[in-house]
Amino acid sequence: MPEDLSPVMEFLANFTGKSGRHRKNYQATIRALYQHAVQFHNFPKNVLQNVAPPIVRKKAIKTLGLEQVLRLLEIADNLKEQAALSLLIGQGWRQVEVRRVLARDVREIEAGQIWCRGKMVEEWAPILPETLLLLEELADGLPDENHIFVGNRLGRPEPLGATGLSRLVDRLFASADLHGYTGHDLRRTFATLVTDASGDELLGMRLVRDKVPGMSDRYVKRDLAALLPLWSPLRQVDDLPSQKTVSPQPAKAGETQNSQWWRRGRVELPVQKRP
Numbered sequence: 001m002p003e004d005l006s007p008v009m010e011f012l013a014n015f016t017g018k019s020g021r022h023r024k025n026y027q028a029t030i031r032a033l034y035q036h037a038v039q040f041h042n043f044p045k046n047v048l049q050n051v052a053p054p055i056v057r058k059k060a061i062k063t064l065g066l067e068q069v070l071r072l073l074e075i076a077d078n079l080k081e082q083a084a085l086s087l088l089i090g091q092g093w094r095q096v097e098v099r100r101v102l103a104r105d106v107r108e109i110e111a112g113q114i115w116c117r118g119k120m121v122e123e124w125a126p127i128l129p130e131t132l133l134l135l136e137e138l139a140d141g142l143p144d145e146n147h148i149f150v151g152n153r154l155g156r157p158e159p160l161g162a163t164g165l166s167r168l169v170d171r172l173f174a175s176a177d178l179h180g181y182t183g184h185d186l187r188r189t190f191a192t193l194v195t196d197a198s199g200d201e202l203l204g205m206r207l208v209r210d211k212v213p214g215m216s217d218r219y220v221k222r223d224l225a226a227l228l229p230l231w232s233p234l235r236q237v238d239d240l241p242s243q244k245t246v247s248p249q250p251a252k253a254g255e256t257q258n259s260q261w262w263r264r265g266r267v268e269l270p271v272q273k274r275p
Helices: 005-012 021-040 066-075 079-090 095-099 103-107 129-139 162-175 183-198 201-207 224-231 233-239
Strands: 113-117 122-126 150-153 156-159
Touching (some): 066 162, 103 113, 183 201, 183 233, 201 224
Antiparallel strands (some): 113 122, 150 156
């Protein structure tokens, strides 16, 4: 760790994003490391002690409406696209969590929940039966340790990477004539639509497994596997008319002619209906 401020500021200058969020996070982490070194390892000084953190500019989040969600669902015409969308928009998963699903996870469902492998945390997550059906089809015949979302690199199959999944989602957005959205906006859409429909912001945050202010999942148990089917956007689109603007074409290899693929395998759970 340098004892001079200049190299630290040179490093932080690499983070030039408009929001300033990444620079602030790195600066806070480095400052904490210096503070630890000063307190416990006799380091001479914290070079960031008097450096003010950058101001973070928050921008409004972007979400889809239900009609746009349905348009996106109707565009997906192969199993990989459908399964990915089902997790992203129907369960509010992060993209990294989608990419890390193993065949073993699909075969070890417990009480309507699947093992979810995130960047920092592995945990149980509720899953819709219609989503599980898609995942089972992807996992069919694969060894337990294989990833079920597979891309192609130099003619060889390999686990789908971050760029591959982003491109898949971007293609769907473009095909649905939805512009200016990213894959993470699908997670925001899930949380927003669940909150709007249920009137329960805490439920929306629990279902996306995010930090919940004033409420800890270590102390409050909720039957998320039963609540997800009530409020998932995959169920909320049921009463909407089709958003297709072109006539359906004959299905190609690997595609399905089912215009409502997200309803296949649906099991109505014995829970109260949405008001």
